[in-house]
Amino acid sequence: MSVDTKTDWEAVIGMEVHVQLATRSKMFCGCSTDYLGQPPNTHTCPVCLGLPGSLPVINRRAVELLLTSAMALNCEVQEFTKFDRKNYFYPDLPKGYQVSQYDLPMSRHGWIEVGGKRVRITRVHLEEDTGKLVHAGDALQSAETSFVDLNRSGTPLMEIVSEPDLRSATEARDFAVELRALLRTIGASEADMEKGHLRAEANVSIRPHGSDELGVKTELKNINSFRALQRAVDFELRRQAEVLESGGKVVQETRGWSEPEQRTFSQRTKEFAQDYRYFPEPDLPPLSFERAHLDALAKELPELPAARRARLVARHGLSAYDAALLTAEAELATLFEQVVGHGAEAKPAANWIIGEILPAYSGSLPAAGGFAALVKGIAAGTFNREQGRTILGRLLDGAGFEEASAGLSQLSDQGELAAIVDRVLVENPKIVADYRANPSAIGPLVGLVMKASGGTANPGLARELLKDRLDR
Amino acid sequence: MSEELTHATIAELHGRLRRKEVSAVELLEAHEKRIDAVDGEVKAYLRRTPELARRQAEEADRRLAAGDHGVHPLTGIPVAIKDVFCTKDVETTAGSRILAGFKPPYDATAVARLREAGAVFLGMTNCDEFAMGSSTENSGYWPTHNPWDSTRVPGGSSGGSAAAVAAGEAVFSIGSDTGGSIRQPAALTGTVGFKGTYGRVSRHGLIAFASSLDHVGPFTRSIDDCATVLGTLAGHDPLDSTCFDRPLDLSTLNDGVKGLKLGLPREYFEVAGMEEGVKRSIAEAIDVLKEAGAELVEVSLPHTDYGLAAYYIVAPAECSSNLARYDGVRYGLSDPKAETVLENYLNTRREGFGAEVRRRLMLGTYALSSGYYDAYYLKAMKVRTLIKRDFDEAFQKCDAIVSATSPTVAFKIGEKTGDPLAMYLCDVLTLGADLAGLPGLSLPSRAEDGLPVGLQVISPQFREDLALQVGRAYEMASGVLAEVAPL
Numbered sequence: 001m002s003v004d005t006k007t008d009w010e011a012v013i014g015m016e017v018h019v020q021l022a023t024r025s026k027m028f029c030g031c032s033t034d035y036l037g038q039p040p041n042t043h044t045c046p047v048c049l050g051l052p053g054s055l056p057v058i059n060r061r062a063v064e065l066l067l068t069s070a071m072a073l074n075c076e077v078q079e080f081t082k083f084d085r086k087n088y089f090y091p092d093l094p095k096g097y098q099v100s101q102y103d104l105p106m107s108r109h110g111w112i113e114v115g116g117k118r119v120r121i122t123r124v125h126l127e128e129d130t131g132k133l134v135h136a137g138d139a140l141q142s143a144e145t146s147f148v149d150l151n152r153s154g155t156p157l158m159e160i161v162s163e164p165d166l167r168s169a170t171e172a173r174d175f176a177v178e179l180r181a182l183l184r185t186i187g188a189s190e191a192d193m194e195k196g197h198l199r200a201e202a203n204v205s206i207r208p209h210g211s212d213e214l215g216v217k218t219e220l221k222n223i224n225s226f227r228a229l230q231r232a233v234d235f236e237l238r239r240q241a242e243v244l245e246s247g248g249k250v251v252q253e254t255r256g257w258s259e260p261e262q263r264t265f266s267q268r269t270k271e272f273a274q275d276y277r278y279f280p281e282p283d284l285p286p287l288s289f290e291r292a293h294l295d296a297l298a299k300e301l302p303e304l305p306a307a308r309r310a311r312l313v314a315r316h317g318l319s320a321y322d323a324a325l326l327t328a329e330a331e332l333a334t335l336f337e338q339v340v341g342h343g344a345e346a347k348p349a350a351n352w353i354i355g356e357i358l359p360a361y362s363g364s365l366p367a368a369g370g371f372a373a374l375v376k377g378i379a380a381g382t383f384n385r386e387q388g389r390t391i392l393g394r395l396l397d398g399a400g401f402e403e404a405s406a407g408l409s410q411l412s413d414q415g416e417l418a419a420i421v422d423r424v425l426v427e428n429p430k431i432v433a434d435y436r437a438n439p440s441a442i443g444p445l446v447g448l449v450m451k452a453s454g455g456t457a458n459p460g461l462a463r464e465l466l467k468d469r470l471d472r
Numbered sequence: 473m474s475e476e477l478t479h480a481t482i483a484e485l486h487g488r489l490r491r492k493e494v495s496a497v498e499l500l501e502a503h504e505k506r507i508d509a510v511d512g513e514v515k516a517y518l519r520r521t522p523e524l525a526r527r528q529a530e531e532a533d534r535r536l537a538a539g540d541h542g543v544h545p546l547t548g549i550p551v552a553i554k555d556v557f558c559t560k561d562v563e564t565t566a567g568s569r570i571l572a573g574f575k576p577p578y579d580a581t582a583v584a585r586l587r588e589a590g591a592v593f594l595g596m597t598n599c600d601e602f603a604m605g606s607s608t609e610n611s612g613y614w615p616t617h618n619p620w621d622s623t624r625v626p627g628g629s630s631g632g633s634a635a636a637v638a639a640g641e642a643v644f645s646i647g648s649d650t651g652g653s654i655r656q657p658a659a660l661t662g663t664v665g666f667k668g669t670y671g672r673v674s675r676h677g678l679i680a681f682a683s684s685l686d687h688v689g690p691f692t693r694s695i696d697d698c699a700t701v702l703g704t705l706a707g708h709d710p711l712d713s714t715c716f717d718r719p720l721d722l723s724t725l726n727d728g729v730k731g732l733k734l735g736l737p738r739e740y741f742e743v744a745g746m747e748e749g750v751k752r753s754i755a756e757a758i759d760v761l762k763e764a765g766a767e768l769v770e771v772s773l774p775h776t777d778y779g780l781a782a783y784y785i786v787a788p789a790e791c792s793s794n795l796a797r798y799d800g801v802r803y804g805l806s807d808p809k810a811e812t813v814l815e816n817y818l819n820t821r822r823e824g825f826g827a828e829v830r831r832r833l834m835l836g837t838y839a840l841s842s843g844y845y846d847a848y849y850l851k852a853m854k855v856r857t858l859i860k861r862d863f864d865e866a867f868q869k870c871d872a873i874v875s876a877t878s879p880t881v882a883f884k885i886g887e888k889t890g891d892p893l894a895m896y897l898c899d900v901l902t903l904g905a906d907l908a909g910l911p912g913l914s915l916p917s918r919a920e921d922g923l924p925v926g927l928q929v930i931s932p933q934f935r936e937d938l939a940l941q942v943g944r945a946y947e948m949a950s951g952v953l954a955e956v957a958p959l
Binding site: 046049050051052053054055056057058085087089091094095096097148275277278279282283284285 | 557558564566571574576577578580675676677678679680682683684710711712713714789790792793795796797799801802803813817837840841842845849
């Protein structure tokens with residue numbers, strides 16, 4: 001643990017992750033789950049509004065997506081499973097209970113590999129989501145009025161609980177990243193944290209290194225991004241260490257992460273712990289799965305990120321780090337393999353995807369053929385990096401390669417480029433003098449050549465010509 | 473003329489409608505007149521639906537005019553609906569103030585099937601609030617009176633539906649049975665009441681009391697009518713996952729009891745508080761069945777004594793969850809002056825629920841609480857399994873079980889309202905069939921001092937045919953038929 005405190009503390013972190021499953025209809029009714037950006041309470045029916053007399057009917061697809069996820073997480077699917085009611089009052093919970101799973105979850109005892117280490121999965125179960133409260137002024141405490149939007153009510157939610165096997169904030173983050181990659185690969189969820197498809201809660205405690213006992217844990221909520229997850233856990237580890245080292249005790253409680261303040265704050269202590277009065281949902285018969293059905297689902301599983309990562313390293317010689325970056329977004333790994341399939345070299349292809357596409361990636365990708373032509377063109381010296389970026393931008397806008405690269409090629413003609421170099425040297429005596437005083441400062445001169453050539457110069461060749469003349 | 477229309481059976485009226493001796497509109501008008509005349513005393517209806525009924529009757533007449541082939545036996549027949557069935561755009565309150573003004577945007581499946589069949593909806597009938605009670609005195613609105621003696625209760629919780637049929641205010645009605653809420657009022661009003669196997673009729677749109685115990689069924693004036701209505705209501709419904717898909721074959725209805733073994737459960741004849749008159753009437757009915765060719769066998773249901781206790785854990789536990797949705801946030805009663813969400817919850821539920829509902833919500837909440845779950849709910853579910861097993865074993869020896877439906881005839885209004893346990897004991901003979909999910913029928917046996925007595929027939933799972941076959945045989949052999957009370 002990277003906390004600069006007196007004692008050598010060990011972080012103990014377990015995760016609880018809620019994932020919205022990518023079904024077209026809700027968990028127990030036929031309402032569409034495509035409500036994002038839609039007016040409140042327009043995607044509702046008697047079932048998800050909890051009207052008197054309404055009854056739930058299980059969404060088969062949701063169960064299948066859960067089973068597929070459980071298998072991908074190496075879980076044992078339980079032969080016999082049932083739903084239970086979790087009872088509590090809240091305005092976003094229209095029935096006064098959430099249909100969830102208590103003592104017989106659909107699956108247990110799995111693991112996921114995170115950074116070469118196995119993190120055990122305790123259970124994966126299925127439940128329904130609640131609605132949403134919208135507070136006037138966006139803050140609960142100061143709001144005069146709150147509104148209830150039940151569009152989200154009853155959407156299928158998968159809960160994944162891990163054992164407390166994570167040992168740092170970075171691992172906690174990597175766990176969530178890995179989980180997202182896995183869920184996207186198998187098509188179980190869009191798993192977008194910012195959109196709330198994937199909601200991670202971390203159970204955090206610390207103990208002196210070498211101790212077998214668990215410290216008092218706090219539960220971190222309101223985490224809306226991977227970065228926030230890492231920062232929240234990191235903050236909480238430091239806070240707990242400070243509390244313990246100043247002779248205090250960690251209180252078991254739920255703490256929220258405040259993004260503006262970059263700190264956790266107490267939300268609810270366990271003294272007010274709810275008694276959820278779980279009992280079997282009498283409106284739904286228990287489920288049991290036929291072996292053949294499970295086998296068929298298992299057969300449909302695509303290659304999972306861990307296997308793909310290993311393959312990218314073994315077959316294409318990528319570093320483990322680059323392979324991990326590519327597989328975190330399944331589509332990027334696919335693009336990489338397609339581009340290589342089109343004859344581009346692996347390393348530059350990976351570099352271009354990681355360096356130029358990944359940072360701003362939001363779902364749009366260039367066509368593989370055009371992108372492969374670009375990577376090859378750069379390798380062959382036909383385009384310089386700037387031109388490559390321009391072409392990539394055009395490819396992303398949907399242009400074909402011919403159109404995207406029209407009029408762009410690198411100026412590599414010795415004679416033509418030498419003329420430009422000579423002109424630049426003549427016109428900029430001051431910068432030439434700077435270079436003479438400090439021969440490592442050739443950058444500005446290369447920049448001037450690039451500018452004078454309208455961005456077309458081959459920068460390597462320009463540098464050679466400059467040095468050749470200046471050092472003569 | 474009027475009495476011929478309001479005192480008849482579905483079968484008779486269907487014939488007359490088809491022969492054009494009477495129109496559906498005339499049939500409706502006769503019933504409206506009857507309701508106007510007697511409901512001031514009986515108070516069976518919480519609210520009537522005259523415009524809807526008129527439209528449905530006119531439509532029924534069009535269907536009848538279009539041709540007699542394929543006309544459903546319920547087309548044009550006036551029906552009363554217990555206030556627990558969601559009826560589209562008609563205020564449906566489960567007899568509770570908390571749902572005052574609630575108009576469901578959809579039909580319960582049972583209601584939808586009656587609507588499709590062409591039945592004419594007279595209105596919503598009174599019941600104990602959320603079907604919790606055995607006398608209809610727990611209604612959030614007013615008590616219903618027994619048409620045979622208006623100082624007495626009609627039973628409950630479906631007291632309004634039973635009284636409407638007994639008083640000639642509807643040709644048939646539908647109700648729900650969770651611990652005996654169809655059969656006990658049927659017994660106390662001299663009507664035929666039946667609930668099939670758990671899941672035979674969809675619960676979709678039935679305002680839930682206790683989900684694993686709630687059954688839907690009819691009140692009629694004959695076994696034949698009962699079979700007709702059950703046949704209409706029954707059948708798989710994709711909207712209720714506990715509703716099964718199995719054919720209902722009632723073709724043996726008139727086959728008699730010759731060769732059938734009827735089980736007499738020792739424990740059902742020894743319950744505390746069984747009135748002498750009820751004993752006599754039931755003994756007589758059993759003799760009639762014997763003479764008609766049935767073989768009588770003694771059987772035992774050894775866990776009967778624990779049934780009531782198990783029932784009063786399971787039912788309140790489920791209702792404590794089912795009724796959580798009445799929180800004043802989305803529909804029904806709410807407290808606009810409440811300062812906080814919690815205050816609104818508390819005020820809405822304190823105001824909106826009656827004493828019996830609050831009692832059961834507290835019992836059920838307690839029984840499910842952490843630390844008590846195993847001792848109460850789990851234990852009760854185990855007892856429930858034992859009770860099911862009792863019936864399974866009994867049905868190894870017999871085809872159907874016969875007993876009294878209620879240990880007493882209709883009691884006086886107010887007699888048991890101060891003593892919840894005495895009220896709970898009204899269901900001691902009926903709730904076993906609910907806990908086990910078995911078909912349970914009540915039909916009138918010979919009345920005692922002018923007050924109806926009910927004969928109960930319980931049959932094995934999925935064997936509604938056997939209960940009805942026994943009931944029909946009794947009707948034919950005894951000549952005791954459901955009658956309309958002279959009001």
